[in-house]
Every structure is written in C-alpha cells, then in structure tokens.
Amino acid sequence: MSYILFQLKRNPLAILGICILILWIIIAIVGPSLVPFSYTEMDSMNQLVPMGTDGHVLGTDNLGRDILARIVYGSRSILSVALLTSILSTVLGVIIGFSAGYFKTIIDTIFLRAMDIIMSIPPLVLSLVVLGILGDSTIFSLTLIVSVAFIPATAKVARGVLLTEKNQEYVMSARIRGENHLYIMFIEILPNTMGSIIVEATARFAYSIMMVASLGFLGVGMQPPTPDWGMMVIENKPVISQAPWAVLFPALAIASLVIAVSIFSDFISKVLINGR
Amino acid sequence: MDADILELKNVSVNFETHEGLFSAVKNISLSVKRNQSIGIIGESGCGKSTLSFSIMRYLAHNAILEGSIIFKGEDLSTKSEKELESYRGNRLAMVFQNPYSSLNPALTIGFQLDEVGIKHQRLTKSRARRASIKALKMMNIGDAEGIVLRYPHQVSGGIQQRICIAMAILCRPDLMILDEPTTALDVTTEAVILDTINELREKLKMSLIYISHDMGVINKVAEHIVVMYNGEIVEKGPKHTIFDSPKHPYTRALINCMPRKGVVKEESRLNTIKGYVRQRGAFEEGCPFAPRCEKKSATCEKMYGLKAVGVDHLAACERAYATDVSQSNKITGNRAYHFNKTNIETRELLNIKNLHKIYPGKRKTYALNGVDLKVDSRSVVGVVGESGCGKTTLGNLIVGLYKPTDGTILFDNTDISKVWKKRSFKTLKDIQLIFQNPGRSLNPSKSVQQIIGRPMKSLNGIKSSKERRTLILELLKKVDLGSEYLNKKSSQLSGGEQQRVAIARALSINPELIVCDEPTSALDVSVQAAVLNLLNDLQVETNIAYLFISHDLNVINYISDYVIVLYGGKVCEYGKKSEIMSKPSHPYTSALLSAVSEVDPKKQKKVIKLGKKLNDPAKKPKGCPFAGRCHKQVGNICVTKYPPQHNVSETHFYNCHIPLN
DSSP, X not given: OHHHHHHHHHOHXXXXXXXXXXXXXXXXXXXXXXXXSOSSOOOTTSTTOOTTBTTBTTOBOTTOOBHHHHHHHHHHHHHHHHXXXXXXXXXXXXXXXXXXXXXXXXXXXXXXXXXHHHHHSOHHHHHHHHHHHHOSOOHHHHHHHHHHHHHHHHHHHHHHHHHHHHTSXXXXXXXXXXXXXXXXXXXXXXXXXXXXXXXXXXXXXXXXXXXXXXXXXXXXXXXXXXXXHHHHHHHTGGGXXXXXXXXXXXXXXXXXXXHHHHHHHHHHHIIIIITO | OOOEEEEEEEEEEEEEETTEEEEEEEEXXXXXXXXXXXXXXXXXXXXXXXXXXXXHTOOOTTEEEEEEEEETTEEGGGOOHHHHTTTBTTTEEEEOSOHHHHSXXXXXXXXXXXXXXXXXXXXXXXXXXXXXXXHHHHTTOSSHXXXXXXXXXXXXXXXXXXXXXXXXXXXXXXXXXXXXXXXXXXXXXXXXXXXXXXXXHHHHOOEEEEEESOHXXXXXXXXXXXXXXXXXXXXXXXXXXXXXXXXXXXXXXXHHSSOOTTOOTTTXXXXXXXXXXXXXXXXXXXXXXXXXXXXXXXXGGTOOOOEEEETTEEESOSOOOOOOSOGGGBOOHHHHHHHOGGGSOOOEEEEEEEEXXXXXXXXXXXXXXXXXXXXXXXXXXXEEOOTTSSHHHHHHHHHTSSOOSEEEEEETTEEOOSOGGGSOHHHHHHEEEEOSOHHHHSOTTSBHHHHHHHHHHHHSOOOOHHHXXXXXXXXXXXXXXXXXXXXXXXXXXXXXXXXXXXXXXXXXXXXXXXEEESTTTTXXXXXXXXXXXXXXXXXXXXXXXXXXXXSOHHHHHHHOXXXXXXETTEEEEXXXXXXXXXXOOSHHHHHHHHHSOOSOTTOOOOOOOOOSOOOOTTSOOOSOTTGGGOTTOOSTHHHHSOOOEEESSSSOEEEOSSOOO
C-alpha cells in the first residue's frame, strides 16, 4: 500500500488518469438518473442547437437528441462491453495459454499455429466480418466477438509468463510431492503470474474501448437507438460544419476514456511488476 | 613511491526508497597504497559491492553519495560522467562476479578486448589486437590467438573470468577492483585464478581491492584486510594481525563459523552468529553489529568509532576477546553416542546400480555414465565434485524429477527408477529434496503455513487443519522458528529463514531420505553454519539419511559419514570421510583437496595444477573422464580404457589406472 502511494507521488499523470477513469465509472453508474433528457427523446424544435440551448448542455444532434444524455447512456454500454471483454479474453487466454505452455507437446505446437492464424487477420476486420454475418449486435455478441479477437494476444502473454515460472524450483518441489497438473498450474503458478496478467487485462480494457468505438463507427456496433459513441461520430459526420459539437464531444469521450485507461494500465504495471 | 593511490574520506552512500532512507555504506575512510592489495570481507548486505561501485561511480539513480573519493590526487566524486570516462576501464578497472553477463555474447572476445585499447589508448586495430593477445597470455590462457576469434559462450566460465581480468589489465590500471570474481567458479578454477592474480600483481605493480565473503580466498590474495559490517568498517589491519588476534566480535565470528579442515560433526558444532544482516536506516547510531553480538553492552547501542588497537590495526570494539569454539558448543557425550553408528542397526536404504542419464537433444549430454552408490539408513553420504560432474543430476534422478536413461535405483528394495508421476505416494513421501536456492524453492505467493501444510495434507493425509497447525508449529520449533512465522510469505524471510522453512517442509512428512542439493551454497557463512548445525541435529534426532550434494569440501567434510567423489558422471572415489580426507587415492580427489583455500595464513600448501582438456559432455565417454586434466596420467590407456576399481579398504575404493601405492 505504501508502495502504491510512493509511485502515485512520483507519477502525477497517473493520478489524473485514475481520476478520469473513476469519473467515467461514476457517470456510467449514476449519470443516467441525473441527466434531464432520455437518449431517445427527439426535440424537433432544437435540432443541431449549440451548447447550452434550452437545457441541452452539450447541444443536440441532427435528430434533436441531447448529446450529453447520449454520451452518458453510451458510457454504460461501452464500459460494460470493455470490462466483460477484458475479463473474458483474459480468463480464456490464461486457460489456453497455460495449458499450451505447461504441456509443451503437440498441444503447444497446435496452439501456436492456431493463434498465428487468428492473429494474421486484423482483429477489427475479423469482428467486422463476424458481426456483419450475425446481423444485430448486442452487448453479448459484441463482447464475445471482441474477446475471441483478443484471445491470441492474452494467451501468448499467459504462455510466456508461465514458461518463466515453470522451471522455478517451487514447481519442481510441487511435482515431486505428486501434485496434479491442474493444481500446479492454477494454484502454484497462477498467483505468481497475476501481476503480468492483470497488466495485460487492463491493456486489453483500453484496446476493447477502441475496438467497440471503431465497430460503432463502422456501423456494426450497438443497434440504434442504443447510444454508441462510435456511431454518434459517424452519424453526425455529414453535419460537422454546422454542428461540430455533435462530433467533437463523443470523440472527446472516447479519447479521454482510452487515454485514462492506458495511463492506469501503465501505472498498474509499475506497481505490480516493477514493484516486486 | 608509497603514496596513496586511492583515498576514501568519510564516504557514505544512502539509498532513497519508498520506505525511507537506507544506509548502505556509512562513513568509510580507507586508503590504498601503490602496489598494495586490500581484501574487503563481510557477508552479503554489508555494503562491500556498493562501496566498490561508488569508487567507480556506478551507482543507481536513487543513491546519494557523500564524502570524497580521492584517486591520485583528484576527487572522483565531483567529476562529471564525461570526465569519468577517462578513468573507468583505463586507470581504474573492475571485474565482476559473473563473467558470463559481463561479456557481450554477440561480439567476439577479441573485438571486446580490442575496444578497450582503441578507446583509451587510441591504438590502431592491429596494435590493439596485439595488446589483447599479450594480456590474455599474461592471464595464462593457452591458445590466446585462437581465443580472440571465439565468442564468450564457446569458452568455459573460468576462461571467461580470466578474459574479464585480461580486459581489466589491458590499460595497466593503477587500481583494480575485483568483486567476488571467483565465487561463481569451481574450487580448482578458483585456485588457478587466484594464483594468476598474485603473479599479475607482482608483474604489473598495481593496487588491488579484492572483495569476497570467503576468508580463505582473502587469505590468498590480500595483504591488508578490511572487515565490513552493515556498511561500516568494523576492523582493519594487516592480514596476519587480523587472523591471529581479531578484535571485533564480528571478525572473530566470521573466521570461526566457516567449517574448516579438521572440524567434523562428531567433535564440535559450528560457531554461528544469531540473526542476520538487517537493512539499516540512514540515521541509526551505534555499533551495527550490536543486535547480533553476544558481548554487547549498553554503550554499544550509542557509541561507535574505530580505534587504533595495534600497529596499523584498527577495530571498532574494545572488548578484545579471542576464545575459540567455546566448550558449551562442543557436542556432549550424549550426542556423540548417537554418532557411534555401530551400535545402531542400519539397513540398506538406497541402492543405485549402473545409473545412466543422457539428456536428449541435438547435442546429447552424457550427464551420468554409470554410477553405483549405496546409501544406508541413518547415514550421511556427501556427494562432491565440480560443476558439471553430474551430482545434481544424480539427486534429481533419485527424487524422480527425471527418468534415468539406464540402470536401476532400488529404494527399500523396490525399483523406483521412474519419474515422479509413476511413483507411489509412499515413495514420494519417503524421499524429499532440499534445493540450493531457498527463495526459489518456496512459492512466493504462499504463506509458511500453506507451504509446510500442503505436503502433510496431500502425502500424509492429515485432513484436519487444526491437527496440521499444531504439527506445523512443532516443526517450526524444531527448525528454531516461532509461531509468528506462520503467516509470513517467503519474501518476508531472510535466506537462512527460508532454508529453515524448506527444511521444515521436507521434514513435515517424516521422510526416510532427504536429498540436499547444495542447501547452503546460496547462504552466507554465518547462516550456513547455523543451517549445517540444524541439519546435523535433526539427523541425530530423527535418523533420516541424507544425500548431501555440495561442491564445498569443507562442508562435506563437516557433515558426512561417507563421501563419494564424482567426475564426468563417473565415480572417482568412494569411502568413509576420514579415509577420503586423510588418504585420497584418486588424483582428482587430491587435486580437489589441494585447491581448498585455507583460512589460516600460516598454513600454505601447494595447489595441484590441472590440465585444461575438459571432457566433452556431448560425446559418449571412453576411458577415464578425468584423463584430459589429470596430472598423473600414466599413458594412452587412460584415454582409451576405463580404469579398474581398486579397493583400499572394505569401505574405500577408487577408479584409476594407478594401482594402490
């Protein structure tokens, strides 16, 4: 704990990043009950009005919907998808990567080749194609597909950290007292690799925000009328010269969240990996 | 001529960390004269290396250096990085502990050596190469012209270290600092390197600072000794004075706790120093050794200062006390009775027949090439040999980490020559292993209670956690640890405590045999003594048999009943400890014994020089594995035919073409 404070003192940027992240989490949880407009409500009198008109703090878009309300509601979906994705891809990645690295036989070879194949397709393209085929995107399908796209990377990280731990003497000592493989992998080795794995998971969190926003921008994100930051940017792109705020604010939201998570991830790695 | 080359005035180094300011080196004043050799000794954490790094100004960014370092009249502590370049590697040279990581694996040895001459002396390439070869020849490296074309990984560790020293002497520095240069090397190699260093100093007339934790090594190379504890000098003086009449309790303890030749478990326990080297805050006062000192008084906690106690002899303690192993430490009659093995019935516990292990791969490694060994219950068998002789492989095969390629291991008359997966729980329980590095053999994320309790639960079937807890507490008491250790993690323990926990884990399931793989090599001498005493007591108490693997002959001599000497995966000699130590019959055993450095400066002995032709572990061995290095080779027969076994006595035999007498 004292080490965390020590690192915080030395990295003022980390404090900023963590504050932004906490702010977004609070907005996602309590924000919707505080904004006066619904995210679907179309104010036909106030289309594309600038900031501060008739209670629309951040203005409205081309259909007269309140931008603040849409950003606040949108933060819920993007944060939940990103969180679920980073958890799911990490858990699956660890299981796959650990099994491959631990047994180191034909399983490992098959794993490495399979991962190479998945990795050779850009994750964005992969998700785009699969979501295009599936049709309607829901939180569930988005999470699943983004996770699958991220598994090779997390699995490779997990395999790497396992390989460095595997030849440690405490693992040998577990073997010669006859422990089974699952015990050795998940009870002996896993706790000692948690640092690297958590760092990888937070990095994946930032990537999946980018990914979900990009998918929204490309039109395969959350289905309307669910607000989606990426989609808000593309919807209002034609009117960017009349109402730049309609594009600017969702873009700022994406940028601030991604940067905050990245800074947080750097900080975590300083504390968990360098601090050991 | 007698001017000081280097003078340190009140040098202190503090490290700024998140837990506060820590003192690594405190108020050190020291001078090194031209052509003088100074040995700095102390356990790990005593600031020896930090002191040498501060002379070179190689300190980490969070270090704060105070005081002045005057080298040939110039204060190095105020120089900029740019100015320091002309000193480092040129006038001041340093050799590090691990030669493998000080050489760049991607560049040829010649290139790395030439760089020094080109950079500091502005030599042309061809002249730099000639200088490099000359330096290598000075280090007694055979084929120097061939070595310069090779890469670091193509030569052995001993040669690598000699190359590092050659690199240091290229510019004829005024001062060379050697930081534990032989700690990572075998005894025979160490002996040769120490001889070379002495020769060099005579030839080049340079000053030397030699850092080591080993009194024996310091004895060989230094004229003047500085004893450091916790960042402060506790005693300094000429070598003979320090060895003959050490004044500070720490010096005394350090000299006494090493298992020396002639000290055996049947006669005496080893002297120990209780506790361990703590981290010291920057503002703590008083004698750093006070918490561990047996003779401390109230003033010790406040007062500290070096006083002259003789000619050139300074010590930081007035209570000169020079008693040897105290009477209370001698083993009492009761204990000695247990050592009288003839009264106790023993049975054959382990019988290894013709054991082979070949590690597969593109280049096969012939690690064991037919080893026979019998271990009786209740006995301690010491396995000794240099690195690469197959002693660790032997231990690993016995505990079942790998499967033997050929041969059988009989344990209690059941065949256990298979891997752990296929062994019965009974066998797994009966054979335990203690590793060399206690920190790595304990899972860092588990508490002591979990570490010791797990084998009890899985192998001894003690399901109730309450029952386990009481047993664990009992065990901890046995290894001199209290109940406050139950919930600590291994990173919160010192090296000695970690090894105690590892011993407790091995004992937790009442094994019949414990394979101890260099259990004390990673520990400081004072801690080593305590762990050896503990292992010894436990053995007397529980009658477990030990297979004690070590490269250190003094340790083997102290703890074992029988000794087996391995070389190149073959048995050289086997016998009772007294037989091996008093009349070694195999040339390799005599060479090993001669290479052990003495702690007493009055005893000087001649080191047997071995040849350099090591056997290639990737080739199927033919003949005697030691033939290439043997100083007593009798002819071609050594290379072509494996030597026969000669029996010296019922329990003592050796394999050599030279017959008895």
